[in-house]
Amino acid sequence: MIGRMLVKEVTKVGASHPRLNSGRCIDARQAKEKCGRCQKVCPKGAIVAPQNGRVDWDLCVGCELCTAVCPAEAFSLTADTRAAAQKLLGDGRPSHVVACRQTQAGADMKVWCLGSLRWELLARLALEGRLELIHGDCESCERRGSLACFEATRDRLRDFLGEERYDRLVSIGKREAGEGREVTRREMFGGFFSGMRGKREEEEKQQAEQLSSEIEGVRLSIMRRMDRMEEGEAAYGYVVPGFTEKCWACGICERICPNRAIEMEKRGEEWTVACYPILCTGCGTCGLICPEKAIDGVKPIRLEPGVRRAVIHVNADVCTECGAAVKPGEGHTLCIRCRAKARNKKR
Ligand SMILES: [Zn+2]
Known part of the structure; x- marks a missing residue:
């Protein structure tokens, strides 16, 4: 119950939204064929003209589907997700649970929909040891529109890891409230408040300027992880x-x-x-x-x-x-x- 309350609290306060680097937008770099993936996926119609940086952030609910579907990584993760992901990647635990916010099951990290996350982030978590993805009743969910996003992410993840490794490292399923590990207060707020503390806006801006995209950072970290793999591992x-x-x-x-x-x-x-x-x-x-x-x-x-x-x-x-x-x-x-x-x- 407490877990549920905390989740609600965080979603309410978590007004942070993705950032758009319009210079990376495919439509800003060429005019032969319109991309428009972010506009199609945004549940609020908030993305007006990504190639010109025009987004109505007041409409944004922070679902991050735009970050998941943009092939050029023009949208970067929200500060909350970035902080949560950074914490998980550094915690040294051999398994992680990521769930959608529609379930009451305990998780290490909760997201708007499992389709909100890029496959690279999930791949990196899976390479830590094991990744469990928990979803709710997707068919009856008001967010089922993003199911296709999740399916695409899952397929890409399987393709990246290869069948055998995917089956070993990733599981996807439903879990009811009370099942699994409950999120502690410290875990839930740790990353959140450290992300909030101080000049959050300024920090966010700095981080965005440092990397050409943060997923690039995740990819480089996957590469370093791969280098430590034993020889004979599947490609x-x-x-x-x-x-x-x-x-x-x-x-x-x-x-x-x-x-x-x-x-x-x-x-x-x-x-x-x-x-x-x-x-x-x-x-x-x-x-x-x-x-x-x-x-x-x-x-x-x-x-x-x-x-x-x-x-x-x-x-x-x-x-x-x-x-x-x-x-x-x-x-x-x-x-x-x-x-x-x-x-x-x-x-
Ligand atoms: Zn010449």
Whole structure:
């Protein structure tokens, strides 16, 4: 009963909302195809024009579904969730219980809906030892609209961990009040008040400025965790841009990627594309922007612990003047810049 009261109290006071970094928004980086995922998922219609940073935060209920569905991680977690997650990740306990606020079951962390959380956060918690996800009566829940979000998250989580590890580390189920571990007062408020204390707004702003996205921090921590895994562990499932043979390393995707997950690299006399799966969110902005239509969406790959990048050889000629990549099959020996320079000289 006390657990229930405390949960209510926290939801009432927890007026914090996600933050939007509109520079990461897919629609701010390209205009070929509208994304709009956050607008579709927001239960309050609060997101007006994410590409311009226009959100009516007064309408926001803090559900965080926008943070879960944005493929470019333009929305960052609320201060409450961030504090709660940080506390769980650092507590050294071998198992964690995350539940939706609609259940009365005890949990280490409660969220608006299980669909509110990004798969990366759940993956990181699962890698601590074991993760139990508790839900209520989803079919009759007023929040069932976000069920699809949770299903997508669950599928991505399973794909990342691989079947065997997923079955071992993750369980999803229903639990009634009084079952399981009750949340103590200290646990419930510990992270909350430490998050509130002092200049919360200012702290929040600072944190957001430090990382390009906090999920990036979670991913890096997953990578460090993976490095400690024993050899022979099954590979992890990531996604990377699906480069095809049409790519000649022009570098436009490298510049547009909000995650710095793509790097054009010259190796000897050959151009290659290096992708960093740990940074790639699978947002697909690269594919939308590519003038050669050389990126066929995103494709899943499996990555052994300790492997940082996937290198793809591309079909490019090399500028005889400066070594830059040149589109093959057009009879040029110089890159665009060197051709322009040569023309200017002649004049
Ligand atoms: Zn050149």
